[in-house]
Amino acid sequence: MPHLPTHKVLLKLAKSAAKKIDLNTPSNLSKIDFEKIDENLTPNMRALRLTMSIADQLFSMGVAASDVVHSALAITNTYCKRPVHIDISYTLLTISQDRGINKEPLTMIRTITTRTTNYQTIQSLQELAKMIRSRQITLFDAEKQLKKILESSKSYSRWMVYLSDGGIGAGISILYTGSIPIIVLSFLIGFLTSWILDKLDRIGVPSFFIQVIAAAGVTVIAAVLTNFINNYEALDIISYINPTLIAISGIVLLVAGMMIVGALQDAIDEYYLTATARILKVIMKTGGIVLGVTIGLYIAKKMNTNFATTPDGLALTSITYQYIGAAITAACFALGNHSRLTGIILSGVVGVAGYYCSIIFINNGMEAIPASGIAACAVGLSSTVISRIWRIPSVATISAGIIPLVPGITLYNGLMQVVQNSPGTALFDQGMGTLLRAFMIAITIAAGASFGNIIGRPMRRKLIKLHNKLPSLSNLSIHKQNKS
Template identity: 30%
Template sequence: MSSERQWRFLTSVRKAISSDPSRVALTEVHPVLSATIVSKILDLALHLGASMFAVGASAHDVTFAITRVAQVYGLKGVQVDVTFTSITVSYHRGEDDAPTTLLRVVHASSPDHAKLQRLQALLADISDGMDLGEARSTFRAIRRMPFLYRPVVVIFARALLTVGVAILFDATPALIALAFIAALSAAFAQAGLARLQVPSFFGQIAGAFVITVFATIVSALGSAGIPPFDDVRPSIMVAAGIVLMLSGLSVVAAAQDAIDGFALTAGGRILDLIMQTVGVVLGILIGLGLAQLLGFGMALPDDAVPFGSLPAQIAGAIIIAVAVALFNGAGLPIIVVSAVLSVIAILGYGSAILLGVQEGAASAFGALLASFLGILIARGLHVPSVAVTTAAIVPLVPGLTVFRGLLGLADSDGTPEAMLISIAPLVLAASIGVGLAAGASLGLYLGTPLRATLAGVAKSRARVRH
């Protein structure tokens, strides 16, 4: 081998192993955009991301939306910082120019999946080349959209959720009716406090207290042998109320933010989740304590109450998913998908239980199936899969297990043995909650690459046709 060939060979080997810093260009190509245009682009991207975050999107989805809008209109290297209460966007052209930085405080808001769907559709239109001026005017129209349903519809949808929970346990018609009335009273109480701008923590306490008092009265009437209360299990009423109180919490979004590396946002969501759950616990304990002071009580179930027959499980899961989708402001397509995914989740959970799997792991399996299929279906609806996954896994929320633990704590004599026996259901409920969050998050991450592959195949076929 000649010396020239040896030199070329050694050069090729060196390039394959390492890079030469002297050959790397230190300059960057920046689009020629005026400061006014840059501000308009960043303003649109920031407001779009903030609106998505306020109505239920995860921090990852918000960050992607902001950077995507900026890239489409020529801004590369945009820095985005999402926290639980604010979003910051910054763009720096180069060393000689001052950076353009915008900050927007995100006010807490209820999920609005119809608006979220419209925002995702706008993001898709922007990616397809929508003009900046048209995109800004379209966003302003979407931002002014009112909530899809009237407040009274939301209240009755929340009460409808407890009907689904009661059916899930094969409850009698009398119990279903009583659960609906109790939940309706709690929903009206919470809506009234919300109109007075009382923090939601106290709303959770009030709702749980109303349902617990209602269930205690039903238990007292049943103990007196007064029909139809003598054939009613009040513990299921409270369990349905717990599911109602916890159904609006962003468990999946919190887990997704934590896994995505948005620690501050995840921490804020988790703290909010803990506070809302503590509110439910306090409301129940206050209700039980008041009942004991007045000489009333509620019998502690000897064993965990299992789900009812398979048709009852399917019917209950569908009703719960539809109710959750309704009070989250979802349109008909999302409602239908949520109902289908809820059936898949409950069937996956039931299959795992039949195989002898522990309840927490079985719940994780059911949530994984629902979220995996949900992320594939949600792409066509232009809505984050969290919107359909959340409604699908609510039927698996361990409301009855939580109540058994709280009732045991209220009735315990304070000895260590009694406390340990009472805490055991709460530990099981915690494991089920962790399983739901982990299963739903894992399903999202397993489904994301497959969704991207399917999207690439669809685009390739579209190019071939044209």
């Protein structure tokens, strides 16, 4: 065999291999050993992917944009050599890294889809971020921990969520009355409304139409109840039932009081695109409620039934019942968002404390707007301080604590007055004033909660340092045994 140059031998072998395997034939593609890119990511890229996943989960479950960015930057500062830029614009999460003049920049974009809020998952993710920031966990272990958190996420059953929403309806009723029949009916209406919302959401109905259908259904139920009361006035138990309060107990689950507070929170933190999108969502959802109530009132009119669908004529009950209602509302809100038992109890306590602060200042001559802001500041401060001690996310107790303060019903009242009256009339102007009042209350609550959170963080760090310096109970017992 004649001697051939090395390059000719290699060329001949390549041609022979090409004859055996036709790369254009689909059946032969499986024979090629393709490189699995995902299994060979650089540590830098893995860190960015980890950051993206944690930020996506937190923001989609309602955590404020500033807190999400703060947690995400803590991760990248730990694992990445080059600085990272993170941007959130409501439905889009962007992570970008400039790797110098010799390498292409890296940019990751993910569309954010709203998830059901789960405070237990939020707590686990925030604890993981804190471990990364304090350099207590490697990148590989952090990835395993994230996978474990997402795969073993704990949540309550749908029926428990329905019950918690029924509890919110009952808690709102207790603010206005101590009548057992009304409280029970409010609970049932809240339960039914939550069930309707969940069923419509699961079949993919847009949120605007969900609001319309649910609000119309609640109004029609209240109309039927009113008609029943008018026909059976002789029954003693019927005479205690207020259809207006029954309707409000269902509508309160639809109002976007917390959403407008969250939107203004993002505006205060200078995430203006996110804040604008959330405010528009508040307008659309509240507009859906107004349209649904209007349709329900039209059906009620055809039934020769008239009743008020706004709580303007309702008066608050005794202060004791108000505190009970505030505690039930806050605790049930935490339960509906899958908080642990400790978080549920603390949310009820913080809710009562915040409501107590607002009542104290209002009774001493302060207007509701600044009183709500001061109460929200107290809620934000106390929630931030106790969050690390009791191992619950501060967002859980802050959100639940300000629930009795949020102006959801005020916002709904204003829109109803604007829709039902012509421009230029006194009631129309009153409705515009009510809307402005709701907006101002929401601003002060958002500002108060944010400021309380800011001043609470250094206090929390000092308390943790003091706690770490104190001798543990086990050390004290050992010391006593040695002395004896």
